[in-house]
Amino acid sequence: MCSHLFYDLDSCSRLWILSFLKVFLFFLLERIIRHGPVFTQEPSDSVFPLSAEDNKIFINCKAKGSPAPHYKWKFNRTDLDIDMDYSLVEGNLLINNPQATKHGGVYQCIATNAFGTILSREAKVEFAYLQNFSSKARSPVLVREGQAVVLLCGPPPHFGEIRYSWIFNGRPSIVVGDNRRFVSQRTGNLYIAKVETSDVGNYTCVVRNVMTNTTVYSSPTPVVLRRDGQYLAEIQLFENLRVQKKSKY
Numbered sequence: 001m002c003s004h005l006f007y008d009l010d011s012c013s014r015l016w017i018l019s020f021l022k023v024f025l026f027f028l029l030e031r032i033i034r035h036g037p038v039f040t041q042e043p044s045d046s047v048f049p050l051s052a053e054d055n056k057i058f059i060n061c062k063a064k065g066s067p068a069p070h071y072k073w074k075f076n077r078t079d080l081d082i083d084m085d086y087s088l089v090e091g092n093l094l095i096n097n098p099q100a101t102k103h104g105g106v107y108q109c110i111a112t113n114a115f116g117t118i119l120s121r122e123a124k125v126e127f128a129y130l131q132n133f134s135s136k137a138r139s140p141v142l143v144r145e146g147q148a149v150v151l152l153c154g155p156p157p158h159f160g161e162i163r164y165s166w167i168f169n170g171r172p173s174i175v176v177g178d179n180r181r182f183v184s185q186r187t188g189n190l191y192i193a194k195v196e197t198s199d200v201g202n203y204t205c206v207v208r209n210v211m212t213n214t215t216v217y218s219s220p221t222p223v224v225l226r227r228d229g230q231y232l233a234e235i236q237l238f239e240n241l242r243v244q245k246k247s248k249y
């Protein structure tokens with residue numbers, strides 16, 4: 001009866017019904033037939049800015065499977081205890097009060113159901129930060145008029161993109177780069193060519209972390225002009241000592 005009905009249809013309609021049934025069965029079976037987990041979202045490498053307001057971060061992970069998978073995580077290749085610092089929100093890992101030294105490292109998600117266990121790729125998690133400069137005083141830099149001088153910035157420990165600038169004789173006077181002055185964005189050092197008397201003063205290196213939007217200031221480096229007179233006086237002294245030594249022996 002049924003088969004008669006089916007064969008009464010023209011071949012085009014039959015083909016259409018068959019392919020429809022195939023697709024329908026495929027979706028039905030996938031839902032009904034139990035299968036091991038498969039990732040739909042794996043954790044990815046990330047850099048998180050560390051700032052006072054932002055005290056929670058998520059690392060994402062999601063898998064499909066039947067029955068629904070449950071999740072665990074690995075940190076630096078060892079199983080992670082879900083404790084005060086961590087919680088699970090579905091597959092996602094939530095880190096409370098993240099700290100660079102405690103929570104920076106490699107994370108992996110594990111999804112398990114009765115039919116299997118899968119381990120995700122390794123996701124490198126890093127934190128952008130910028131420490132303070134040492135408050136130690138910086139020694140004066142002596143330079144003769146017309147000469148060039150390099151002032152070293154020596155940035156404090158940091159991670160994430162940073163920008164350098166310099167302040168002259170206290171805020172808000174920023175050293176503007178021109179044909180004599182240049183701030184290296186690689187080292188932070190300030191180069192001054194053909195020093196003039198107006199260059200004499202205190203220079204402070206300013207470092208800003210773009211990701212955390214934090215700024216730190218070095219202690220000032222005084223730039224002092226070394227007068228030729230002073231230099232001559234030193235030669236004089238040196239000559240005098242030599243003369244004295246000669247006359248002694």
Ligand SMILES: *[C@@H]1O[C@H](CO)[C@@H](O)[C@H](O)[C@H]1NC(C)=O
Pocket residue numbers: 076101102103104105106
């Ligand atoms: C985790 O591993 C990273 C290197 O991948 C290391 O820098 C970090 O200190 C480790 N973290 C802990 C808490 O052991």
Ligand SMILES: *[C@@H]1O[C@H](CO)[C@@H](O)[C@H](O)[C@H]1NC(C)=O
Pocket residue numbers: 132
């Ligand atoms: C860095 O210095 C600022 C002001 O100079 C201070 O308020 C802050 O507490 C210092 N931070 C650290 C981590 O020492």
Ligand SMILES: *[C@@H]1O[C@H](CO)[C@@H](O)[C@H](O)[C@H]1NC(C)=O
Pocket residue numbers: 169200201202220222
């Ligand atoms: C540079 O700083 C020192 C000490 O902080 C201060 O005595 C001096 O007057 C400053 N120089 C200038 C030109 O502001």
Ligand SMILES: *[C@@H]1O[C@H](CO)[C@@H](O)[C@H](O)[C@H]1NC(C)=O
Pocket residue numbers: 213
């Ligand atoms: C960065 O900080 C400064 C002041 O500290 C503020 O004016 C500025 O809006 C901040 N920028 C961002 C992107 O948060």
